[in-house]
Amino acid sequence: MRALKSSGRVKENRADPAPSRLRYRIQRWMLTPGIRFGLKFGVPLCLLTAGGLAFLADEARRDMVISTAQSIRMSIEQRPEFMVNVLAIDGVGSSVAQDVREVVPIDFPISSFDLDLAQIREEIEGLDPVKSADVRIRPGGVLQIDVKERSPALIWRSHEGLALLDETGAHVAELGQRAMHPDLPLIAGEAADLVAEEALQLVAAARPLGDRMRGLVRIGERRWDVVLDRGQRIMLPVKDPVPALERVIVVSEVQDLLERDVAAVDMRLGQRPTVRMTKNAVESWWRIRELNGGGL
Numbered sequence: 003m004r005a006l007k008s009s010g011r012v013k014e015n016r017a018d019p020a021p022s023r024l025r026y027r028i029q030r031w032m033l034t035p036g037i038r039f040g041l042k043f044g045v046p047l048c049l050l051t052a053g054g055l056a057f058l059a060d061e062a063r064r065d066m067v068i069s070t071a072q073s074i075r076m077s078i079e080q081r082p083e084f085m086v087n088v089l090a091i092d093g094v095g096s097s098v099a100q101d102v103r104e105v106v107p108i109d110f111p112i113s114s115f116d117l118d119l120a121q122i123r124e125e126i127e128g129l130d131p132v133k134s135a136d137v138r139i140r141p142g143g144v145l146q147i148d149v150k151e152r153s154p155a156l157i158w159r160s161h162e163g164l165a166l167l168d169e170t171g172a173h174v175a176e177l178g179q180r181a182m183h184p185d186l187p188l189i190a191g192e193a194a195d196l197v198a199e200e201a202l203q204l205v206a207a208a209r210p211l212g213d214r215m216r217g218l219v220r221i222g223e224r225r226w227d228v229v230l231d232r233g234q235r236i237m238l239p240v241k242d243p244v245p246a247l248e249r250v251i252v253v254s255e256v257q258d259l260l261e262r263d264v265a266a267v268d269m270r271l272g273q274r275p276t277v278r279m280t281k282n283a284v285e286s287w288w289r290i291r292e293l294n295g296g297g298l
Contacts (some may be wrong), residue, residue, distance in 0.1 A: 011056065011150075014263075015108070016222070039212070041184075046066060048098055059245050065209075069173045070092050073145060079173070080113060084111050084113055084114050084115065085111045085112070085113060085114070085143050086094075086110065086111060086113070086114050086117065086139060086143045086144070087110050087111045087143040088104075088110065088142075088143060088144045088145065089103070089106070089108065089110070089144075089145045089147070090144050090146050090147065090150070091147045091149060092141075092146070092147070092148050093148050093149045093150055093151065094132075094149045094151050095151075096106075096133075098131050098132070098149065098151060100128070100147075101129055101131070101231065102126055102132075102147060102149065104148075105126060105128070106122055106125060106130065107127045107128065108145070109145070111158075114139050114197075117139070117145070119139070120149075121136050122137050123136070123137045125176070125256065126138070126147065130172070130173045130174055130175060131152055131154075131174055131175055132150070132151065132152070133150045133151060133152045133168070133172075134148055134149075134150045135148065135150070135214060136148040137148050144186065146188055151169055152168040152172060152174045153169070153174075154166035154167065154168060154174045154175075154183065155167065155168050155169040155186065155198070156168075156169075156186060156187055156188075156189055156198055156202070157177060157183060157186045157187070157188045157189070157204060158189050158194055158195050159188060159189070159190040159217075160188070160194075160195075162181070162189070163176065164176070164177040164178070165178075165185075165195075166176055166182060167198050168198075169198065169199065170195055170198060170199065171195040171197070171198030171203060173195070181264040182194045187201070187202075187215075187217060187218070188207045188216070188217035188218070189217060189218045189220065190202050190219045190220065191219050191220025191221065191223075192220065192223055193220065193223045194219075194220035195216070197220070200203060200226075200244075201218050201226070203244050204226060204228065204238075204243060204247060205218070205244070207247050207248050208228060208247060209249070210251050210255065211230065211251065211260075213231075214260070215228065215229070215230055216229045216230060216231060216233050217229050222230070224240050225238055225239060225240045225243065225270070226235075226238045226243055228247060230260065233265065233280075234264060234265060234267075235258060235266045235267070236250050236265065236266070236267045236269065236298070237266055237267065237268045237269060237270055238269055238270070239269055239270050239271070239272060242272075246269040246272065247269075249269070249275075250267050250269060250275075252276050259277070261291070262278065263278060263279055263282060264277055264279060265278045265280045265281075268279040270284060
C-alpha cells in the first residue's frame with residue numbers, strides 16, 4: 003500500500019510535456035511560410051531601409067553619396083577600353099561622307115557610354131542620299147558607320163527644278179542639268195514623285211519605243227501622259243495604265259500607228275480609244291475631201 007501511494011505521488015508531481023495553448027498557436031504561426039519569409043528577409047530589409055533613410059536624411063551626406071557615385075561612374079566610363087577615338091565611314095563617296103560628319107559632330111575621344119547609337123543612325127538616315135545606315139562600335143575604339151546610298155532611278159522636273167529620285171520616289175539630290183544623267187528617264191508634274199514605282203513600270207513597258215520616248219508627265223495628280231518625239235502623246239487612263247500603254251505599242255508595231263501623222267492616242271476610255279491627228283494631217287484630209295467633191 004505504501005508503494006502504491008508513493009507511486010501515485012510521483013505521477014501527481016510530474017510536469018505535463020505538452021505546450022500550452024498560446025505557445026502551440028505561436029509555434030504554428032511561426033511555421034507559416036509567409037511569416038518565416040518576413041522574419042528572414044522582410045525584417046532585415048526594413049531595418050536596412052530605415053537605416054538608409056536615416057543616413058540620407060542629412061543633405062551633406064546625400065551630396066557625399068551622389069558625388070561618390072558620380073566619381074565611380076566616371077572612373078569606369080573613362081577607362082581606355084570604353085573610349086572611342088576614331089570615326090570610320092564606309093559605303094559612300096567623299097561628299098556624302100562629309101555630310102555624315104556634319105550631322106554627327108562628335109569630339110573625340112569620347113566614352114562609348116556617352117554615344118546614343120540609335121540617335122546617330124536616325125540623324126544619318128535623315129540625309130536625302132542615305133537609304134540606310136548601320137552604326138556600331140568596333141574593337142579598338144572605332145565608331146564604325148556603314149552607309150548605303152540611294153541609287154538614282156528617275157529625274158523629276160517640278161516647279162522647283164530638277165531632282166534625282168530613287169526607285170521609291172525618295173529624294174536623292176538636286177540636279178543642275180538634265181545632261182548630267184542622260185541615261186535616266188524623266189518624269190514631270192505635281193506629285194509625280196509619289197508614284198515613282200508606277201512611273202518605272204511605264205518606262206519598262208515603253209522600252210520598245212526606244213529613243214522616241216521623251217518622258218512621262220503627271221496630269222492632275224491622277225494619270226500619266228507618255229511624251230514622244232514629234233510632239234506625240236499617249237494619254238493613259240487612271241487605272242491600269244501599263245496594259246493600256248502596251249496595247250498602243252502592239253498596235254503601233256502592227257499598223258505603224260505612231261509613225262503616222264498622229265498627235266495623240268487617247269486611251270483614257272479603255273472601251274473607246276481615240277486617235278487625234280496632227281493639224282497638217284487634218285488639213286490634208288480636208289483638201290482630199292474637197293477634191294473628191296465632198297465625198298470620202
